[in-house]
Amino acid sequence: MIVLKFGGTSVGSAQRIRSVAHLIAAVDGRKIITLSAMSGTTDTLVHIASKIREGKWLEAEELVTTLQTRYHNVIDELFEEEALRLEVKAVLAPVFEQLLSQTHNEAFTQNDEKFILSRGEIMSTSLMAFTLRRYEGVEAVHLDALSFMRINHAGEPDPAYIKEHITPLLEVDKGEDTLFLTEGYICINAFGEIDNLRRGGSDYTATLIGEATDAQEIQIWTDIDGLHNNDPRIVNVTSPVRRLHFGEAAELAHFGAKILHPACIEPARRANIPVRLLYTLDPLAPGTRISCETSKDMVKAVSAKDGISLLTLRRHLRIDGGLSMTEYISSISELLSKYNIVTDLISIMGDSYLIAVEESPEVALFCEEVSKWAEVLYQKNMTILAVVGDMGWERMGFEVRILEAVDDIPIRMISYGSSNYSLVLVVSSEDKRRAMLALSDHLFSNLNWQSPELA
Numbered sequence: 001m002i003v004l005k006f007g008g009t010s011v012g013s014a015q016r017i018r019s020v021a022h023l024i025a026a027v028d029g030r031k032i033i034t035l036s037a038m039s040g041t042t043d044t045l046v047h048i049a050s051k052i053r054e055g056k057w058l059e060a061e062e063l064v065t066t067l068q069t070r071y072h073n074v075i076d077e078l079f080e081e082e083a084l085r086l087e088v089k090a091v092l093a094p095v096f097e098q099l100l101s102q103t104h105n106e107a108f109t110q111n112d113e114k115f116i117l118s119r120g121e122i123m124s125t126s127l128m129a130f131t132l133r134r135y136e137g138v139e140a141v142h143l144d145a146l147s148f149m150r151i152n153h154a155g156e157p158d159p160a161y162i163k164e165h166i167t168p169l170l171e172v173d174k175g176e177d178t179l180f181l182t183e184g185y186i187c188i189n190a191f192g193e194i195d196n197l198r199r200g201g202s203d204y205t206a207t208l209i210g211e212a213t214d215a216q217e218i219q220i221w222t223d224i225d226g227l228h229n230n231d232p233r234i235v236n237v238t239s240p241v242r243r244l245h246f247g248e249a250a251e252l253a254h255f256g257a258k259i260l261h262p263a264c265i266e267p268a269r270r271a272n273i274p275v276r277l278l279y280t281l282d283p284l285a286p287g288t289r290i291s292c293e294t295s296k297d298m299v300k301a302v303s304a305k306d307g308i309s310l311l312t313l314r315r316h317l318r319i320d321g322g323l324s325m326t327e328y329i330s331s332i333s334e335l336l337s338k339y340n341i342v343t344d345l346i347s348i349m350g351d352s353y354l355i356a357v358e359e360s361p362e363v364a365l366f367c368e369e370v371s372k373w374a375e376v377l378y379q380k381n382m383t384i385l386a387v388v389g390d391m392g393w394e395r396m397g398f399e400v401r402i403l404e405a406v407d408d409i410p411i412r413m414i415s416y417g418s419s420n421y422s423l424v425l426v427v428s429s430e431d432k433r434r435a436m437l438a439l440s441d442h443l444f445s446n447l448n449w450q451s452p453e454l455a
Helices: 014-025 041-053 057-078 082-102 110-117 119-136 159-170 201-213 246-254 265-271 325-338 361-370 398-405 429-444
Strands: 002-006 031-035 141-143 179-183 186-188 194-196 217-222 243-245 275-279 288-291 299-315 343-349 352-358 374-389 413-416 422-428
Touching: 002 201, 014 057, 014 119, 031 119, 031 201, 041 057, 041 082, 041 110, 041 119, 057 082, 057 119, 082 110, 082 119, 110 119, 110 194, 119 179, 141 159, 159 201, 179 201, 201 217, 201 265, 243 246, 246 265, 246 288, 246 299, 246 374, 299 325, 299 361, 299 398, 299 429, 325 361, 343 413, 352 374, 361 374, 374 398, 374 429, 398 422, 398 429, 422 429
Parallel strands: 002 031, 002 217, 031 179, 141 179, 217 275, 243 288
Antiparallel strands: 186 194, 275 288, 299 352, 299 374, 343 352, 374 422, 413 422
Protein backbone atom coordinates (compact mmCIF):
# COMPACT_ATOMS: atom_id res chain seq x y z
CA MET A 1 0.00 0.00 0.00
CA ILE A 2 1.18 3.49 -0.88
CA VAL A 3 -0.45 6.68 0.44
CA LEU A 4 -0.36 9.74 -1.84
CA LYS A 5 -1.46 13.17 -0.69
CA PHE A 6 -2.08 16.10 -3.06
CA GLY A 7 -2.33 19.65 -1.76
CA GLY A 8 -4.68 22.44 -2.80
CA THR A 9 -2.46 23.93 -5.50
CA SER A 10 -1.94 20.48 -7.01
CA VAL A 11 -5.71 20.29 -7.63
CA GLY A 12 -6.26 24.03 -8.01
CA SER A 13 -7.52 24.08 -11.61
CA ALA A 14 -9.06 21.83 -14.26
CA GLN A 15 -5.67 21.29 -15.87
CA ARG A 16 -4.04 20.42 -12.56
CA ILE A 17 -6.82 17.99 -11.65
CA ARG A 18 -6.40 16.14 -14.95
CA SER A 19 -2.62 16.02 -14.54
CA VAL A 20 -2.92 14.62 -11.02
CA ALA A 21 -5.47 12.03 -12.16
CA HIS A 22 -3.04 10.86 -14.84
CA LEU A 23 -0.21 10.73 -12.31
CA ILE A 24 -2.33 8.72 -9.87
CA ALA A 25 -3.37 6.21 -12.52
CA ALA A 26 0.28 5.59 -13.43
CA VAL A 27 1.15 4.43 -9.90
CA ASP A 28 1.10 0.62 -9.63
CA GLY A 29 -0.33 -1.32 -6.72
CA ARG A 30 -2.89 -0.59 -4.02
CA LYS A 31 -2.96 3.07 -3.09
CA ILE A 32 -4.89 5.56 -0.99
CA ILE A 33 -5.22 9.09 -2.36
CA THR A 34 -5.72 11.89 0.15
CA LEU A 35 -6.84 15.26 -1.21
CA SER A 36 -6.93 18.80 0.09
CA ALA A 37 -9.58 21.28 -1.00
CA MET A 38 -8.93 23.17 -4.24
CA SER A 39 -6.61 26.10 -3.58
CA GLY A 40 -8.50 29.12 -2.25
CA THR A 41 -11.56 27.11 -1.23
CA THR A 42 -10.83 26.85 2.48
CA ASP A 43 -10.02 30.58 2.64
CA THR A 44 -13.39 31.34 1.05
CA LEU A 45 -15.18 28.99 3.46
CA VAL A 46 -13.47 30.75 6.38
CA HIS A 47 -14.73 34.10 5.02
CA ILE A 48 -18.24 32.72 4.64
CA ALA A 49 -18.25 31.58 8.27
CA SER A 50 -16.91 34.97 9.36
CA LYS A 51 -19.70 36.83 7.55
CA ILE A 52 -22.32 34.56 9.10
CA ARG A 53 -20.95 35.20 12.59
CA GLU A 54 -21.12 38.95 11.91
CA GLY A 55 -24.72 38.65 10.70
CA LYS A 56 -23.81 39.80 7.19
CA TRP A 57 -26.17 37.36 5.48
CA LEU A 58 -26.12 38.86 1.98
CA GLU A 59 -22.32 39.01 1.88
CA ALA A 60 -22.15 35.38 2.97
CA GLU A 61 -24.64 34.44 0.21
CA GLU A 62 -22.57 36.28 -2.38
CA LEU A 63 -19.44 34.40 -1.33
CA VAL A 64 -21.25 31.07 -1.66
CA THR A 65 -22.54 32.03 -5.12
CA THR A 66 -19.08 33.13 -6.22
CA LEU A 67 -17.58 29.85 -4.98
CA GLN A 68 -20.24 27.85 -6.81
CA THR A 69 -19.55 29.77 -10.02
CA ARG A 70 -15.86 29.00 -9.70
CA TYR A 71 -16.54 25.28 -9.34
CA HIS A 72 -18.96 25.31 -12.27
CA ASN A 73 -16.29 26.97 -14.41
CA VAL A 74 -13.79 24.27 -13.43
CA ILE A 75 -16.34 21.56 -14.25
CA ASP A 76 -17.07 23.14 -17.64
CA GLU A 77 -13.36 23.19 -18.44
CA LEU A 78 -12.72 19.73 -17.04
CA PHE A 79 -15.39 17.78 -18.89
CA GLU A 80 -16.36 18.08 -22.55
CA GLU A 81 -19.70 16.24 -22.45
CA GLU A 82 -22.63 18.38 -21.34
CA ALA A 83 -24.39 15.41 -19.76
CA LEU A 84 -21.34 14.68 -17.61
CA ARG A 85 -21.02 18.34 -16.64
CA LEU A 86 -24.63 18.36 -15.45
CA GLU A 87 -24.08 15.11 -13.52
CA VAL A 88 -21.05 16.49 -11.67
CA LYS A 89 -22.79 19.77 -10.89
CA ALA A 90 -25.76 17.81 -9.55
CA VAL A 91 -23.45 15.86 -7.23
CA LEU A 92 -21.94 19.10 -5.87
CA ALA A 93 -25.29 20.95 -5.71
CA PRO A 94 -26.19 19.66 -2.18
CA VAL A 95 -22.91 21.08 -0.85
CA PHE A 96 -23.77 24.59 -2.04
CA GLU A 97 -27.34 24.17 -0.77
CA GLN A 98 -25.91 23.28 2.65
CA LEU A 99 -23.69 26.35 2.57
CA LEU A 100 -26.58 28.62 1.56
CA SER A 101 -28.76 27.18 4.31
CA GLN A 102 -26.16 28.31 6.85
CA THR A 103 -25.94 31.90 5.63
CA HIS A 104 -29.02 32.96 7.65
CA ASN A 105 -28.22 30.86 10.71
CA GLU A 106 -28.79 33.18 13.66
CA ALA A 107 -27.67 30.47 16.10
CA PHE A 108 -24.38 29.89 14.26
CA THR A 109 -21.96 27.85 16.37
CA GLN A 110 -18.38 26.66 16.15
CA ASN A 111 -19.71 23.26 15.09
CA ASP A 112 -21.55 24.90 12.19
CA GLU A 113 -18.31 26.58 11.15
CA LYS A 114 -16.43 23.28 11.17
CA PHE A 115 -19.18 21.77 9.05
CA ILE A 116 -18.71 24.57 6.52
CA LEU A 117 -14.91 24.12 6.47
CA SER A 118 -15.29 20.40 5.76
CA ARG A 119 -17.07 20.99 2.43
CA GLY A 120 -13.91 21.83 0.45
CA GLU A 121 -12.30 18.39 0.72
CA ILE A 122 -15.62 16.69 0.01
CA MET A 123 -15.92 18.60 -3.28
CA SER A 124 -12.33 17.96 -4.38
CA THR A 125 -12.67 14.20 -3.89
CA SER A 126 -15.88 14.19 -5.94
CA LEU A 127 -14.20 16.05 -8.79
CA MET A 128 -11.21 13.69 -8.71
CA ALA A 129 -13.43 10.59 -8.73
CA PHE A 130 -15.23 11.78 -11.88
CA THR A 131 -11.93 12.76 -13.52
CA LEU A 132 -10.34 9.38 -12.85
CA ARG A 133 -13.39 7.60 -14.26
CA ARG A 134 -13.67 9.79 -17.36
CA TYR A 135 -10.04 10.18 -18.41
CA GLU A 136 -8.18 7.26 -16.83
CA GLY A 137 -10.85 4.58 -16.81
CA VAL A 138 -10.29 4.04 -13.08
CA GLU A 139 -13.12 3.54 -10.62
CA ALA A 140 -12.00 4.91 -7.25
CA VAL A 141 -13.31 3.40 -4.03
CA HIS A 142 -14.37 6.24 -1.74
CA LEU A 143 -13.24 6.11 1.90
CA ASP A 144 -15.32 8.57 3.89
CA ALA A 145 -12.79 10.25 6.19
CA LEU A 146 -15.56 10.92 8.71
CA SER A 147 -16.01 7.17 9.14
CA PHE A 148 -12.47 6.48 10.40
CA MET A 149 -10.50 9.69 11.12
CA ARG A 150 -11.11 10.76 14.73
CA ILE A 151 -9.55 13.05 17.32
CA ASN A 152 -9.86 12.50 21.06
CA HIS A 153 -11.02 14.82 23.86
CA ALA A 154 -7.64 16.54 23.81
CA GLY A 155 -7.97 17.29 20.09
CA GLU A 156 -5.26 14.78 19.17
CA PRO A 157 -5.66 11.98 16.59
CA ASP A 158 -6.69 8.57 17.92
CA PRO A 159 -4.42 6.09 16.05
CA ALA A 160 -6.07 2.98 17.53
CA TYR A 161 -9.53 4.14 16.43
CA ILE A 162 -8.26 5.09 12.97
CA LYS A 163 -6.67 1.67 12.42
CA GLU A 164 -9.70 -0.21 13.76
CA HIS A 165 -12.13 1.64 11.49
CA ILE A 166 -10.14 1.97 8.26
CA THR A 167 -9.05 -1.67 8.12
CA PRO A 168 -12.49 -3.17 7.30
CA LEU A 169 -13.08 -0.45 4.69
CA LEU A 170 -9.95 -1.52 2.82
CA GLU A 171 -10.99 -5.17 2.92
CA VAL A 172 -14.10 -4.43 0.84
CA ASP A 173 -11.92 -4.47 -2.27
CA LYS A 174 -8.73 -6.54 -2.09
CA GLY A 175 -7.65 -5.97 -5.69
CA GLU A 176 -3.92 -5.61 -6.32
CA ASP A 177 -4.39 -2.23 -8.03
CA THR A 178 -7.36 -0.86 -6.09
CA LEU A 179 -7.40 2.92 -5.80
CA PHE A 180 -8.98 4.36 -2.65
CA LEU A 181 -9.89 8.04 -2.47
CA THR A 182 -10.42 10.01 0.74
CA GLU A 183 -10.58 13.52 2.16
CA GLY A 184 -7.69 15.10 4.00
CA TYR A 185 -8.00 17.52 6.92
CA ILE A 186 -11.51 16.59 8.07
CA CYS A 187 -12.41 14.21 10.90
CA ILE A 188 -14.86 13.68 13.72
CA ASN A 189 -14.16 14.54 17.34
CA ALA A 190 -14.70 12.50 20.49
CA PHE A 191 -18.39 13.55 20.52
CA GLY A 192 -18.96 12.34 16.95
CA GLU A 193 -19.17 15.88 15.55
CA ILE A 194 -17.45 17.06 12.37
CA ASP A 195 -14.07 18.57 13.18
CA ASN A 196 -10.69 19.03 11.52
CA LEU A 197 -6.94 18.58 11.97
CA ARG A 198 -6.37 22.33 11.56
CA ARG A 199 -4.95 24.11 8.53
CA GLY A 200 -2.45 22.00 6.61
CA GLY A 201 -3.93 18.89 8.21
CA SER A 202 -4.15 16.90 4.98
CA ASP A 203 -0.47 16.01 5.44
CA TYR A 204 -1.39 14.74 8.89
CA THR A 205 -4.26 12.71 7.45
CA ALA A 206 -1.88 11.04 4.98
CA THR A 207 0.70 10.03 7.59
CA LEU A 208 -1.97 8.83 10.03
CA ILE A 209 -3.45 6.67 7.26
CA GLY A 210 0.03 5.42 6.39
CA GLU A 211 0.59 4.40 10.00
CA ALA A 212 -2.82 2.73 10.27
CA THR A 213 -2.33 0.71 7.08
CA ASP A 214 1.38 -0.07 7.56
CA ALA A 215 2.01 1.57 4.20
CA GLN A 216 5.15 0.95 2.20
CA GLU A 217 5.59 4.67 1.58
CA ILE A 218 3.83 7.99 2.09
CA GLN A 219 4.09 10.51 -0.73
CA ILE A 220 3.24 14.19 -0.21
CA TRP A 221 2.90 15.95 -3.56
CA THR A 222 3.32 19.73 -3.61
CA ASP A 223 4.17 22.60 -5.96
CA ILE A 224 7.88 22.64 -5.07
CA ASP A 225 10.68 20.15 -5.72
CA GLY A 226 11.11 18.83 -2.20
CA LEU A 227 12.21 20.66 0.90
CA HIS A 228 14.90 23.27 0.18
CA ASN A 229 17.89 24.15 2.33
CA ASN A 230 16.55 27.69 2.84
CA ASP A 231 13.45 29.72 2.07
CA PRO A 232 13.35 30.39 -1.72
CA ARG A 233 11.24 33.49 -1.08
CA ILE A 234 14.15 35.07 0.78
CA VAL A 235 17.32 33.43 -0.55
CA ASN A 236 17.70 33.52 -4.33
CA VAL A 237 19.78 30.36 -4.67
CA THR A 238 18.51 27.37 -2.73
CA SER A 239 18.71 23.67 -3.36
CA PRO A 240 16.47 20.70 -2.54
CA VAL A 241 17.64 18.48 0.30
CA ARG A 242 17.33 14.94 -1.00
CA ARG A 243 17.44 13.04 2.31
CA LEU A 244 16.40 13.97 5.82
CA HIS A 245 16.09 12.10 9.08
CA PHE A 246 12.63 12.07 10.66
CA GLY A 247 14.01 14.24 13.47
CA GLU A 248 15.49 16.78 11.07
CA ALA A 249 12.24 17.04 9.11
CA ALA A 250 10.23 17.42 12.31
CA GLU A 251 12.45 20.32 13.45
CA LEU A 252 12.15 22.08 10.09
CA ALA A 253 8.38 21.65 10.02
CA HIS A 254 7.95 22.88 13.58
CA PHE A 255 10.11 25.92 12.97
CA GLY A 256 8.44 27.21 9.84
CA ALA A 257 9.08 25.01 6.78
CA LYS A 258 5.76 25.52 4.96
CA ILE A 259 5.98 22.38 2.86
CA LEU A 260 5.17 20.17 5.88
CA HIS A 261 2.48 20.19 8.55
CA PRO A 262 4.37 20.35 11.89
CA ALA A 263 2.70 17.25 13.38
CA CYS A 264 2.68 15.03 10.32
CA ILE A 265 6.12 13.44 10.72
CA GLU A 266 5.39 11.71 14.03
CA PRO A 267 3.01 8.97 12.75
CA ALA A 268 5.49 8.06 10.00
CA ARG A 269 8.35 8.00 12.49
CA ARG A 270 6.38 5.80 14.90
CA ALA A 271 5.73 3.28 12.13
CA ASN A 272 9.12 3.81 10.43
CA ILE A 273 7.47 4.55 7.06
CA PRO A 274 9.49 6.68 4.60
CA VAL A 275 7.89 9.95 3.53
CA ARG A 276 8.69 11.44 0.14
CA LEU A 277 8.05 15.09 -0.76
CA LEU A 278 7.44 15.17 -4.51
CA TYR A 279 6.84 17.79 -7.19
CA THR A 280 3.47 17.66 -8.96
CA LEU A 281 4.70 19.61 -11.98
CA ASP A 282 7.69 17.29 -12.48
CA PRO A 283 6.82 13.78 -11.27
CA LEU A 284 10.26 12.48 -12.24
CA ALA A 285 12.09 14.89 -9.91
CA PRO A 286 13.56 13.00 -6.92
CA GLY A 287 12.16 15.36 -4.28
CA THR A 288 13.04 14.77 -0.62
CA ARG A 289 13.03 11.42 1.18
CA ILE A 290 12.43 11.44 4.94
CA SER A 291 13.31 8.29 6.86
CA CYS A 292 15.55 6.99 9.62
CA GLU A 293 18.45 6.94 7.14
CA THR A 294 20.64 9.99 6.70
CA SER A 295 24.30 10.94 6.59
CA LYS A 296 26.11 12.23 9.64
CA ASP A 297 27.99 15.47 10.23
CA MET A 298 26.00 17.73 7.90
CA VAL A 299 24.00 20.91 8.22
CA LYS A 300 20.99 20.31 5.97
CA ALA A 301 18.72 23.36 6.03
CA VAL A 302 17.54 26.56 7.68
CA SER A 303 13.92 27.43 8.46
CA ALA A 304 12.24 30.41 10.11
CA LYS A 305 9.13 30.83 12.26
CA ASP A 306 7.65 34.31 12.54
CA GLY A 307 5.03 35.68 14.92
CA ILE A 308 7.12 35.02 18.02
CA SER A 309 7.29 36.99 21.25
CA LEU A 310 10.12 36.67 23.74
CA LEU A 311 9.32 36.89 27.45
CA THR A 312 12.02 37.44 30.03
CA LEU A 313 10.76 36.79 33.56
CA ARG A 314 12.91 37.64 36.58
CA ARG A 315 11.59 36.51 39.97
CA HIS A 316 10.99 39.25 42.53
CA LEU A 317 13.28 38.79 45.54
CA ARG A 318 11.40 40.13 48.57
CA ILE A 319 12.19 40.47 52.23
CA ASP A 320 9.36 38.09 53.10
CA GLY A 321 10.84 35.54 50.74
CA GLY A 322 8.00 35.60 48.20
CA LEU A 323 7.69 32.53 46.00
CA SER A 324 10.28 29.81 46.40
CA MET A 325 12.08 28.74 43.24
CA THR A 326 9.98 25.56 43.07
CA GLU A 327 6.75 27.57 43.48
CA TYR A 328 7.99 30.07 40.89
CA ILE A 329 8.59 27.40 38.24
CA SER A 330 5.31 25.66 39.04
CA SER A 331 3.34 28.93 38.88
CA ILE A 332 4.77 29.85 35.47
CA SER A 333 3.87 26.42 34.07
CA GLU A 334 0.34 26.68 35.43
CA LEU A 335 -0.14 30.15 33.94
CA LEU A 336 1.12 29.06 30.53
CA SER A 337 -1.41 26.23 30.64
CA LYS A 338 -4.19 28.49 31.92
CA TYR A 339 -3.84 30.86 28.97
CA ASN A 340 -3.18 28.04 26.47
CA ILE A 341 0.04 29.71 25.32
CA VAL A 342 2.08 27.81 22.73
CA THR A 343 5.72 27.76 23.84
CA ASP A 344 8.55 27.02 21.41
CA LEU A 345 11.61 27.50 23.62
CA ILE A 346 12.16 27.77 27.37
CA SER A 347 15.42 28.52 29.16
CA ILE A 348 15.93 28.84 32.92
CA MET A 349 18.92 30.75 34.26
CA GLY A 350 18.95 31.21 38.02
CA ASP A 351 15.91 33.30 38.92
CA SER A 352 15.17 34.16 35.27
CA TYR A 353 12.95 32.50 32.70
CA LEU A 354 13.38 33.13 28.98
CA ILE A 355 10.39 31.92 26.94
CA ALA A 356 9.75 32.14 23.19
CA VAL A 357 6.01 31.89 22.54
CA GLU A 358 3.64 32.19 19.60
CA GLU A 359 2.09 35.65 19.68
CA SER A 360 -1.57 35.74 20.75
CA PRO A 361 -3.89 38.05 22.73
CA GLU A 362 -3.45 35.77 25.73
CA VAL A 363 0.27 36.56 26.00
CA ALA A 364 -0.47 40.06 27.33
CA LEU A 365 -2.87 38.59 29.90
CA PHE A 366 -0.20 36.11 30.97
CA CYS A 367 2.34 38.94 31.38
CA GLU A 368 -0.09 41.01 33.43
CA GLU A 369 -0.75 38.17 35.85
CA VAL A 370 2.83 36.96 36.12
CA SER A 371 4.05 40.52 36.85
CA LYS A 372 2.67 40.14 40.39
CA TRP A 373 5.67 38.00 41.31
CA ALA A 374 8.17 38.55 38.47
CA GLU A 375 9.66 41.43 36.50
CA VAL A 376 8.56 41.01 32.85
CA LEU A 377 10.26 42.05 29.63
CA TYR A 378 7.86 41.48 26.72
CA GLN A 379 9.47 41.68 23.26
CA LYS A 380 7.28 41.31 20.17
CA ASN A 381 8.08 40.84 16.47
CA MET A 382 10.67 38.13 16.94
CA THR A 383 11.62 35.23 14.65
CA ILE A 384 12.97 31.78 15.46
CA LEU A 385 15.68 30.52 13.09
CA ALA A 386 16.39 26.79 13.15
CA VAL A 387 19.62 25.45 11.66
CA VAL A 388 18.95 21.76 11.13
CA GLY A 389 21.21 18.79 10.53
CA ASP A 390 23.19 16.19 12.43
CA MET A 391 23.71 18.47 15.41
CA GLY A 392 24.49 16.07 18.25
CA TRP A 393 26.47 17.63 21.10
CA GLU A 394 29.42 15.31 20.46
CA ARG A 395 29.85 16.64 16.90
CA MET A 396 32.07 19.63 17.47
CA GLY A 397 32.35 22.73 15.30
CA PHE A 398 28.84 23.26 13.98
CA GLU A 399 27.87 25.79 16.64
CA VAL A 400 30.98 27.86 15.91
CA ARG A 401 30.26 28.00 12.17
CA ILE A 402 26.66 28.99 12.78
CA LEU A 403 27.51 31.76 15.22
CA GLU A 404 30.27 33.04 12.95
CA ALA A 405 27.69 33.46 10.18
CA VAL A 406 25.56 35.79 12.33
CA ASP A 407 28.32 37.49 14.29
CA ASP A 408 27.03 40.98 13.31
CA ILE A 409 23.36 40.21 14.03
CA PRO A 410 21.91 40.67 17.56
CA ILE A 411 20.92 37.25 18.93
CA ARG A 412 18.34 37.35 21.72
CA MET A 413 18.29 33.63 22.57
CA ILE A 414 20.18 30.46 21.64
CA SER A 415 19.00 26.89 22.23
CA TYR A 416 21.40 24.02 21.59
CA GLY A 417 21.68 20.50 22.91
CA SER A 418 18.02 19.80 23.65
CA SER A 419 17.73 18.16 20.23
CA ASN A 420 20.25 16.23 18.17
CA TYR A 421 18.94 17.90 15.05
CA SER A 422 19.03 21.66 15.46
CA LEU A 423 20.59 24.78 16.84
CA VAL A 424 17.93 27.46 17.31
CA LEU A 425 18.34 31.24 17.39
CA VAL A 426 15.85 33.98 18.22
CA VAL A 427 16.35 37.30 16.41
CA SER A 428 14.29 40.39 15.75
CA SER A 429 12.04 39.87 12.72
CA GLU A 430 13.63 42.89 11.07
CA ASP A 431 16.95 40.98 11.11
CA LYS A 432 15.44 37.74 9.76
CA ARG A 433 16.28 38.24 6.09
CA ARG A 434 19.85 39.32 6.80
CA ALA A 435 20.36 36.35 9.12
CA MET A 436 18.99 33.80 6.65
CA LEU A 437 21.15 35.16 3.84
CA ALA A 438 24.22 35.07 6.08
CA LEU A 439 23.54 31.51 7.21
CA SER A 440 22.98 30.36 3.63
CA ASP A 441 26.18 31.98 2.42
CA HIS A 442 28.26 30.69 5.31
CA LEU A 443 26.87 27.16 5.57
CA PHE A 444 25.91 26.18 2.03
CA SER A 445 28.10 28.08 -0.44
CA ASN A 446 30.83 25.40 -0.52
CA LEU A 447 28.74 22.27 -0.20
CA ASN A 448 29.72 19.01 -1.83
CA TRP A 449 26.94 18.77 -4.41
CA GLN A 450 27.70 15.08 -4.98
CA SER A 451 26.35 14.31 -1.53
CA PRO A 452 23.19 12.14 -1.61
CA GLU A 453 21.63 14.67 0.77
CA LEU A 454 21.60 17.45 -1.81
CA ALA A 455 20.74 18.11 -5.43
